[in-house]
Amino acid sequence: MTRVAIVYDTVSGSTAEMGEVLHAALQGPFGVARMPIVEVTSLAEYDAVVIGSPMRFGGFTPTAERFIRRHRAELERKKVAYFFSMLYVVRIAEEGGPGVLPYIDPGLAMATIPRKRATIMDRTHSLDYFERQRRRSAPGIQPVSVAYFKGRLNVRRLPLKERLFMRIVTSLTSKEREGEFMNPSSVKGWAAELQRALA
Numbered sequence: 001m002t003r004v005a006i007v008y009d010t011v012s013g014s015t016a017e018m019g020e021v022l023h024a025a026l027q028g029p030f031g032v033a034r035m036p037i038v039e040v041t042s043l044a045e046y047d048a049v050v051i052g053s054p055m056r057f058g059g060f061t062p063t064a065e066r067f068i069r070r071h072r073a074e075l076e077r078k079k080v081a082y083f084f085s086m087l088y089v090v091r092i093a094e095e096g097g098p099g100v101l102p103y104i105d106p107g108l109a110m111a112t113i114p115r116k117r118a119t120i121m122d123r124t125h126s127l128d129y130f131e132r133q134r135r136r137s138a139p140g141i142q143p144v145s146v147a148y149f150k151g152r153l154n155v156r157r158l159p160l161k162e163r164l165f166m167r168i169v170t171s172l173t174s175k176e177r178e179g180e181f182m183n184p185s186s187v188k189g190w191a192a193e194l195q196r197a198l199a
Helices: 014-026 062-070 126-136 160-172 183-198
Strands: 003-008 031-036 050-054 079-086 090-092 112-113 143-152
Touching: 014 031, 014 050, 014 079, 031 143, 050 062, 062 143, 079 183, 090 126, 143 183
Parallel strands: 003 031, 003 050, 050 079, 079 143, 090 112
Antiparallel strands: none
């Protein structure tokens, strides 16, 4: 039986909850373990690793980045998938798009816009930008699947610098706002795709 580790970092808790949904959905076809990323000491017993992270400035949290660097050699030899909790994503028409076509939570209501209409925020929340950030953080690892889910923003739970930054962002735009937006059925939808990718 294929053994899968679901490991995650979380800030407001939605990424952890997504990990719980995935754990329940993947049990049966796979032997599945789920744990916070900071508790992982070894990946030797797993055939595949599913890594979850809140989206932070276009990529993984620093904790998730450190995990990937520490285990990079092992991850390069295993099937790897990523899922991110976030609030906003766009597709910029002129951009090439990601190498792996991601699963997009319908709740994100992703729009395609021309570059000339893209704001600075749009350019740092585009699929292409996220792809570049992911490759920078995890060179040499080609994921079998990537998913973007709408999550939760609780500004009070963020570290101080991020809290101040997000207070400014949420005061300037309606594209990112505080609230609970996670949809477990979207996570289950990706789990069906993920089963095929990990088999």
